[in-house]
Amino acid sequence: MDWAQAFWLAVVQGLTEFLPISSSAHLILLPRLLGWPDQGLAFDVAVHVGTLAAVLWFFRASLVPLVRDTLASARRRAPVGESRLGWAVVIGSVPLVLGGALLKGPAETVFRAPEVIAWATIGFGVLLWVAARCGRGGHDEHAIGLRDALIIGAAQVLAIIPGTSRSGITMTAGLFLGLEATAAARFSFLLSIPAITLAGIWKGAQLTAGEVAVAWGPFTVGALVAAVSAYLCIRAFLALLARIGMTPFVVYRLLLGALLLVLL
Template structure:
């Protein structure tokens, strides 16, 4: 991989992983538009490790409390402190994990086309806008119940379709259920942790089984750059979200989708 490709893809992954605009779509489209060779599975794993490190570090205090209280919850068989939120993240991951295992082949082949990305980008944009305008409430992520977990978890499974956006669809579901903008975003980011771990684990298994040579320098650079970009993105997004809302991302999705439909139809 050339240096410019490493830098561009790593920063793109870091910035788009947590914005409601679909990181997978951008990682598929940029190489196609620039005529670059596929970056390969190893690089995809590396940049996802970077984004995982970023979100874990950003929420490190929350995660420490959630892990501690989850362990106490298991021991006492009752909810303790932040254990409800920890259980919500774990159970909310089950639908996307099952869907990923069942439809892995389909997702990695037929659904990676520009037209699928274009339609998913366009279709889910107005839904995000509607949820932001009509469904936004004042509930925090700590008030999430089991019905909320089920709805958001099933919504997250839809993000396996490239162009949908995992963060976008989970925030949409959260807003429709009455969460505040920041609560919907924070819960979406926490949900990303087990999802990235699961996806990275499956890709790592595929990588180990393969025989491709690994460029460790490129992987390390990609991981560091994606992590830095992701941390900055989370920080700025959460600070600005209550003021700017989802409309800028809705407009971006509509323009991107329309452009792709024009180019590839």
């Protein structure tokens, strides 16, 4: 892997990890368009570390009280401050752990077929548009109950299918449950912290199980670039979402899915 490939793949990963447009579809499409070799598992781990750092930094001011109050709530067995939202993140992460264990085989085989990725990009894009049009709105992420968190978490399991988009499907579920678009996005980003952490651990375990040479220079650049691009993406997306809505991302997904069907 050369420096240019590491840089541009990290930019794409950082941007698409949090936008509702599917990072996996882009990371498959870009190397094919440019004739690059597969970036490999080690690079995937590096850019996941970068995107995790970005979301942790963005929410740094609210994460400390969120974690503190959730731990205090567990000790006292009663709500404490921000613990309602903290428990929603915890409960919303459970289905992904179970789903990942049950669907590990298909996730590494049939779900990675190009046609599956393309149709998932299109189909879940249409579902996002329906949710944006039909969602009731009016609630923020602090109103999420455990039932709603479980539903959003169950929807997140579908992101095991490449092309679905983890952020896209969780925002879709949040919109259907009556969250405002920005609230659905913020909760999706909070859910990404355990999701990206678990994905990094899983891929890291796969990496250490094999003998893979690590190109530390390009991989370090990849992690740093992914962190910066992901942070800027989160900040810009939350600032613009109330004005632009989900329609531009739906249109983009439809075009991307069609392009994947033509090329792959």
